[in-house]
Amino acid sequence: GQQVMQIPQYQHVQEGEDFTTYCNSSTTLSNIQWYKQRPGGHPVFLIQLVKSGEVKKQKRLTFQFGEAKKNSSLHITATQTTDVGTYFCAGPGAAGNKLTFGGGTRVLVKP
C-alpha cells in the first residue's frame, strides 16, 4: 500500500535559525497536505499543494510540491518558539478515500 515517509523524525533548532523537513511518497499524489500538531493538541491543517512544482508561502513557512508529485518539503525561516510541534505531511491514496500521514517531524526549539 501507499507509504508516506518524513525526515528527519526530530529536528532540534536554535531559535532564529532555518530548517527544512522533507516528505516522500511511494506513489504519485494528486495533492499533498501539511498539518501541525502542538504538544498535547490535535492536528490542524496548514496548506494543500496540488500542482507539480507548486510553491506556497505562509509568513515564515514555505511549502513546495515536487515536480514528480511524489515529494514535498516545508522550510521554516527564523524559527520561533511558537513553531514547536509536530509537522505532518499527508497524501490521498489511489482511491482518494483517505489521507495517509507521514510519521511527522517533531520540532523542538532552543531559546
Place this chain on the structure above:
Amino acid sequence: NAGVMQNPRHLVRRRGQEARLRCSPMKGHSHVYWYRQLPEEGLKFMVYLQKENIIDESGMPKERFSAEFPKEGPSILRIQQVVRGDSAAYFCASSPRSGGFVGELFFGEGSRLTVL
C-alpha cells in the same frame, strides 16, 4: 460554528472492558474519518464513514473494533475487550467532501484511551 466534537476527552478502562468513543462532525460535514495515534508516532488511518455507510475500513483491526455513523447522532468507534495495546489517542476528523479526492480534514481534540 462548533468544530468537530469528540467525547470523552479521556477514558480509562481495565483490560477486558469496552470503550466507546463518540464524534460529532462539523455542521454540514457528512464524511467522518477515525485515526489512531500512539505516543511519539504518526496518525494511522482506521476507518472512513459516511452517514449509514462504511466506505473504507482497511485500517481497522479485524477483531474487537467496530465503527458506525448512524443517520441520526454521532459517529461511534467501539473497542471491545480492550487490551493495553489499545492505549492511544483516537482522533476523529470530518470533511465536507463534495467529490474527487479527499481535501482538508478538520480534526477533533481527540479521545485519549488508557487501558490499565
